[in-house]
Amino acid sequence: MDTKSQSRLLQLPDELILMILEFAIVEDEPLLLNCGCDSSYESEEEWEEDETLWQDGEKHSPYQPAISRTCAVLRSVALRMFYRENAFRAHYCYAVDVGVAISWLQCIGPKNRSLLRDVCFWDKNAQYDAQSPRELVKLKRSEVARDMGGRIENVSTEESTCHHVIFDDSDENAHYELVPQLFRGGED
Structure with a gap:
């Protein structure tokens, strides 16, 4: 690839690119797919306020990171990192719209799921x-x-109940073996 047309970000060492992507993409807290259950809030007023923000679209299921829309090479690596490294949470009690979370899962497609x-x-x-x-x-x-x-798969603790959803049984540790090849024009 001609270095004049290549992104300056892609001219950095692979390790530095991965650090930048991780900083831009991976969140410390789980990303919410829908509004929380009323039991997740300190007060009913707090829950109603948050529910209104979700209904008005001011809060929403996560979008793919902006950096994934810059070029095909970054998109490939960034989306892999976004979906593998972040935690996603959806509530399922009677008071929430589970359909919002299900729509998000449909929207991202089978490859990303x-x-x-x-x-x-x-x-x-x-x-x-x-x-x-x-x-x-x-x-x-x-x-x-x-x-x-x-x-x-059900996981319950004294504080909460969680139903993990597994879409693929592939090796969780096989993350970024191809990353350097992707950055340098290798095949995926």
């Missing part, structure tokens, strides 16, 4: 499944498991 390593439908109330078993049944029968190939 297979990259997800930490996606979880959860409720802060650890007793929720026992109190409202129909919501869990609806989740297990939803498009997540039925049409998208997700497998739901």
Whole structure:
């Protein structure tokens, strides 16, 4: 590739490019796919305020990172990093719209879903499944498991209930073996 037409970012050493991408893409806190359950808030007013922000579109499911829209090489690596390295959370109690999270999962497509390593439908109330078993049944029968190939595994603690969704059983450690090749014009 002609260095005059190549991005200056791609002219940096691979390790530095990865550090920049990680800084720009990976979040410390889980990315929310829908508005939280009322049990996740200190007060009902706080929950209603947040729900309004979601309904008005001021809060939304995560967008692909802007840096992934700069060039094909960066897109390939950035999206892999975005979906593999971030945690994604969706609430599933009676008070939330699970459809928002399911729509996001549909929208990202099967290739990106297979990259997800930490996606979880959860409720802060650890007793929720026992109190409202129909919501869990609806989740297990939803498009997540039925049409998208997700497998739901239950994880409960004293503080919360989490239903991890696994879309792919591939080796979680096989992240970036091809990254240097991608940056230098190798094949994916």
